[in-house]
Amino acid sequence: MMTLHWSPRSPYVRKVMIAAHEIGLADRIHTVRTTVAATQPHAELMRINPQSRLPTLEAEDGTVVYDSPVVCEYLDSLHDGPKLIPAAFPERLVTLRRQALGDGMLDTLLMWLGERFRPAEKQSAPHIDAWRVKTRASVDALEQEVPALAASRFDLGHIAIGVALSYLDFRFPDERWRDGHPRLTDWHAGFDARPSVRANVPVDDL
Amino acid sequence: MMTLHWSPRSPYVRKVMIAAHEIGLADRIHTVRTTVAATQPHAELMRINPQSRLPTLEAEDGTVVYDSPVVCEYLDSLHDGPKLIPAAFPERLVTLRRQALGDGMLDTLLMWLGERFRPAEKQSAPHIDAWRVKTRASVDALEQEVPALAASRFDLGHIAIGVALSYLDFRFPDERWRDGHPRLTDWHAGFDARPSVRANVPVDDL
Numbered sequence: 001m002m003t004l005h006w007s008p009r010s011p012y013v014r015k016v017m018i019a020a021h022e023i024g025l026a027d028r029i030h031t032v033r034t035t036v037a038a039t040q041p042h043a044e045l046m047r048i049n050p051q052s053r054l055p056t057l058e059a060e061d062g063t064v065v066y067d068s069p070v071v072c073e074y075l076d077s078l079h080d081g082p083k084l085i086p087a088a089f090p091e092r093l094v095t096l097r098r099q100a101l102g103d104g105m106l107d108t109l110l111m112w113l114g115e116r117f118r119p120a121e122k123q124s125a126p127h128i129d130a131w132r133v134k135t136r137a138s139v140d141a142l143e144q145e146v147p148a149l150a151a152s153r154f155d156l157g158h159i160a161i162g163v164a165l166s167y168l169d170f171r172f173p174d175e176r177w178r179d180g181h182p183r184l185t186d187w188h189a190g191f192d193a194r195p196s197v198r199a200n201v202p203v204d205d206l
Numbered sequence: 207m208m209t210l211h212w213s214p215r216s217p218y219v220r221k222v223m224i225a226a227h228e229i230g231l232a233d234r235i236h237t238v239r240t241t242v243a244a245t246q247p248h249a250e251l252m253r254i255n256p257q258s259r260l261p262t263l264e265a266e267d268g269t270v271v272y273d274s275p276v277v278c279e280y281l282d283s284l285h286d287g288p289k290l291i292p293a294a295f296p297e298r299l300v301t302l303r304r305q306a307l308g309d310g311m312l313d314t315l316l317m318w319l320g321e322r323f324r325p326a327e328k329q330s331a332p333h334i335d336a337w338r339v340k341t342r343a344s345v346d347a348l349e350q351e352v353p354a355l356a357a358s359r360f361d362l363g364h365i366a367i368g369v370a371l372s373y374l375d376f377r378f379p380d381e382r383w384r385d386g387h388p389r390l391t392d393w394h395a396g397f398d399a400r401p402s403v404r405a406n407v408p409v410d411d412l
Binding site: 038039040041046050051052053063064065066067069070073074077089090093096097100101104105107108111118121122123124126127129130133134137138140141 | 244245246247252256257258259269270271272273275276279280283295296299302303306307309310311313314317324327328329330332333335336339340343344346347
């Protein structure tokens with residue numbers, strides 16, 4: 001068994017779990033609930049990942065693997081079915097660029113969320129404004145990309161983008177990202193109905 | 207020619223430029239000075255990268271490539287010499303995990319630096335403490351990894367780690383990361399002497 005340092009709230013962990021489900025490896029992963037917070041590094045996790053980040057995977061031979069793009073690539077190397085990351089360019093590049101956009105959206109949303117946990121007098125309106133601008137621009141760009149997304153085989157790029165949009169639902173419902181984005185709304189409904197996605201619904205247990 | 211949206215201060219851009227130099231592709235990259243700031247998304251850059259991040263590369267056929275790990279992997283596909291990212295596991299996994307550690311250190315240091323630009327009353331001491339803890343833990347871990355680093359062929363993992371340590375010198379000299387880390391100090395001196403690294407020294411021009 002592999003061991004995954006895991007949280008039901010982390011969207012990067014969700015990416016990995018959806019990927020594992022899609023390629024039939026979820027049963028080989030033992031998840032360990034691990035709580036990391038911006039102001040509370042996790043001392044035990046830092047022994048194997050000094051940046052105290054989720055997801056961190058321990059492979060069966062003890063090899064430590066992080067962050068989520070590396071964990072996903074590693075898992076994708078362990079099976080012989082259709083790959084989540086195409087081996088050949090230019091398809092590979094499209095998938096990796098989409099993953100970078102989804103992960104970038106999540107990086108921005110995590111900073112934005114973290115801001116809310118600061119005392120009110122330490123929150124920065126210019127930062128929040130910039131995060132909102134980047135988020136809206138990303139959703140606008142994805143609306144334009146829907147035909148290409150829908151035409152390409154479901155892979156890690158789709159997972160990263162779907163998870164990022166779902167994280168908007170989970171933490172930023174007031175942003176109403178679906179407004180003015182009908183094609184992306186439809187595409188995301190299809191994403192959200194996949195068994196791999198249904199099996200890994202975020203839970204706010206704190 | 208490829209076009210790289212570039213800044214002399216961005217460590218992620220520096221990673222890409224060092225990588226391009228190492229594999230002999232620097233002459234094929236036209237750099238365009240692009241200024242992005244946490245609170246000032248770059249409207250023109252966002253047309254091709256809605257997260258407004260550096261580096262963003264436009265390939266010769268117009269394909270847009272980001273973030274830095276994807277740009278590096280793309281550049282590494284364009285030449286026939288020794289690769290910066292090994293094709294085969296487990297070597298590939300070691301390189302990608304090292305890159306994730308170097309990039310993770312940079313993510314932390316960029317947030318820490320950004321905090322300094324906030325008004326004093328909006329700066330958060332618990333966040334700064336946590337960033338310092340993660341940074342010190344990362345340097346401690348790298349000190350232990352020096353024998354393995356030195357024994358493996360120079361690749362993208364070494365570049366990411368070297369750039370992260372150099373960024374500590376550039377922005378956080380008071381942290382004195384070399385104290386208590388003699389092997390890492392020696393390893394970094396060798397990194398810093400490489401022509402590719404010398405050709406891409408950070409400049410604070412603002």
